[in-house]
Amino acid sequence: MQSFSNSLFADAEASYEEARYVIFGVPYDGTTSYKPGTRAAPNAIRAISYNFEPYMPEYGFDLTEIPFTDLGDLYPAVDPEMVVDQVEDTVSMILSDGKVPVMLGGEHSVTIGAVRAAMPEWYVVCDAHLDFQNEYRGSLYNHDCVSARVRDLGIGNIIIIGARSGSKEEFKAAGHHRIYTADEVHDRGIIAILDEVKAAIADDPIYLSIDADAIDSCLTPGLGTPDPFGITHWDLRSVIRALAGQAVAFDYVEVLPNDSEQTAAVAAKMIREFIGSREHAAKKKR
Secondary structure (H helix, E strand, O other): OOOOOOOOOOOOOOOOOOOOEEEEEEOOOOOOOOOOOHHHHHHHHHHHHOOOOOEEOOOOEEHHHOOEEEEEEOOOOOOHHHHHHHHHHHHHHHHHOOOEEEEEEOOHHHHHHHHHHHOOOEEEEEOOEOOOOOOEOOEOOOOOOHHHHHHHOOOOEEEEEEEOEOOHHHHHHHOOOEEEEHHHHHHHOHHHHHHHHHHHHOOOOEEEEEEHHHEOOOOOOOEOOOOOOOEOHHHHHHHHHHHHHHEEEEEEEOEOOOOOOHHHHHHHHHHHHHHHHHHHHHHHHO
């Protein structure tokens, strides 16, 4: 029989029933504050995922050996609070079936629903922005309010890596949590910071969220809210490799596919890296 291509993530060939990881997209950018277009990111990330070989030499196995599936995209509502509810329902379903959700944004506001479903001990996010606005442009569910909404869920353990943008009030609010600025990552090195992070979270479950603009916009310019002097893609991969094993859920958000595919390519690689790293960590525990 001939092989046929599709628009799902490369190598996501398992059925939902047999899958250990479940990818789904949320093509939503309804609260965008600068450049719109992140709604196109899930399919841009999927498209370039076919550029990579399935073999992962760092782990010694093919991605095809890991059963994972791609449900496609949610059909999001217009109202951001309703989208958050849709995401919560989807992530709750995946978690209740004993699987690991892998969400492709869309804007960062979608993370609120996923965290609300997972309710982890720790929320770890790589992001240029603190996202501690209580409300922004009239909405409590704006993409600039994610950390504030996570805090309001009662999750007191928040770690932000790569931050370099926020109001004075946001930096004050974030001061009650662990904030590693991009300057600190540059000066101290990501390994030293990850040693502290791992010591803090111990064996607790985490939710791991990646905002694409954590990376320096000079490296990956396809961003809705670009910000220079960020962390590198190497730093981000180190974060995923260090923490994937403890993540109950994962997302990659805020890719704006208006560049020459650099940003979507990094996103696709990091999603593969999350699945591979988490599976490698799980195998070592078995």
